[in-house]
Amino acid sequence: MAIFGLWVINKAGGLVYQRDFADGLAQLTSNEYLVLAGTLHGIHAITSRLSPTGSSSGAQVIEGETFKMTILLTVTGTKFVLLTSLTEMTADTVLQKVYEAYADAVMKNPFHTPEMPIRSEGFDTRITTLIGTGQSS
Template sequence: MVVFSMYIINKAGGLIYQRDFGKYAKFVKTEKENAERLQQDPTAPIPPNEYDGKFVKPSGNQYLTLASTFHGLHAISKELIPPHARTQPEEENGGIEVLDADTFKIYCYSTPTGTKFFYLFDAKKFSNDGVSTMEECCKWVYQCYVDFVMKNPFYELEMPIKCSLFDEHLDKYIGNLNSTLKKSN
C-alpha cells in the first residue's frame, strides 16, 4: 500500500488541507508542462487530466470539487444507516470508511468534531493488514493535527491549514510509511 494523497475536510465540507506524497507528487504533469506541450502543437487534443499517458496534477478547483463530492457522499451514506442499527446513537457513526476501486482505495477517518481525513492509496499494493495500517496512520496523523494545528494559537478553526511543523512531520511519517510498505510488498 502506498499513500498517494491526503485530504482534510472541515465539518461544513470545505477542503482545509491537501497533500500529495511520494512519486505521485513528483512525477505528475503540471499545467505548466501541458501549456508547453500546447505551444509545440496547439491542435493536438489533450484529455482533461491526461497527457502522454501520465496524469496531470489536478488544479486547486479540482481538489475542492473532489473534497466536496466526498463530503456529500459521506453525509448521504451516513443517513442510510437505520437508527436502530447504530451502536452508539450519541456518537456520529456511519458514513464511508473504505471505498474500493480498481486502481486506488479511499480510506476515511472521521473525528468526533466532524472533521474528516481521507486518504487515497494504491489498491494494487494493498495487503490484508492494509486497513489496520491505515487506521494506525490515521490515528497518528490525527494526533499530529491536534498537536501542531489545533494547539497552534495562530490557527483559526475551519480555515485552511498552513503549518510548517505539521507538513514536516506528515511528510516524514508518510514517506517512511510508503518506503516501509513498498519494501514489505
Template sequence: MVDRKNAILWRIRDQPITISTDWIWEQWSYDDHKLMFGLLFSLKSFTAKMDPTNVEKGNLGVPQLPGQGCSFHSFQTNTYKLSFMESPSGIKIILVTHPKTGDLRESLKHIYNLYVEYVTKNPLYTPGTPIRCELFNTSVDQYVRTLA
C-alpha cells in the first residue's frame, strides 16, 4: 500500500498460495520498490495518453489527479499478475499474485474498506505515516488467505 507521495505505508509478505517456487520477495530491496512506483506511475501516464475513446487527452506525462484520465487495473506477465487500485485520496493498493488469478478489483476494494475501517478511523494514526495497526494486519492477513 502506497500513499500519495509514493511512500510505502504497509506491505505484506505472504507465502505463495498456489505454487511453491523459489519466492524471492525476501530479496526485494528498497530499489525494487522505487522501481515499482516508477513503473506504476509511467503506466498511468501511458494509459492516459493511449486511451482510444477520449479525444481530449493532453500531452504525455501531464500530471493528473487521482481518478482523472484513463487508468489501469491490472497487468499480467508469464510469472505474475499485478492488480492496482487508486483511491480518490491517492492511496494506492497493489496486489501481486499468480498470473492465473481472476479479476481482483473487488478484493482491492475490500482491502480498501479494511484500511478505512481500521486505519483511518484509528484516532492514533497520523495520515501519511507507516501503518502499525494490529487489527488491520490481522484482518488483511485473514482476508488475503481466503483469496486463494
C-alpha cells in the first residue's frame, strides 16, 4: 500500500507536474520523466482505437509486476497519473481529489499560465495533505 508518484500531463502531452512520494521505483531525471509522459500520451490515444467492441476510452489502469499506473483523463484533456503499488485500492478516489485540488489551487490561480508547468505552493501543500510526503501512506 504505497503511492509512489503523481504526474499531471497537459492536453498536448507535456508533463506539467511531477512529484515522488515514496521509494520503490527508479529515480529518473526530469528529462526522462518528460519523455515517459509524452510516450504515455501517445499510447493513451492508440489504446482507445484498438477496442474490439465499439468505442472505448483510453487506458485507465496499466499494470506491471509490482506497481500500476492509474490514469484519470479529464474532459479538458488533462491527464492525472498516479503510480501506486498493485494493492492500492484508493487510487481512483485520490486522483479525483487531486483533480479538485488542481481546479482550486491551479486553475483559479490568476498567475498560472494554462498548459505550463505548475509552480504553485498552494497546490503543493494541498497534495502534501492529501497524499502525505510519502513514506507511510
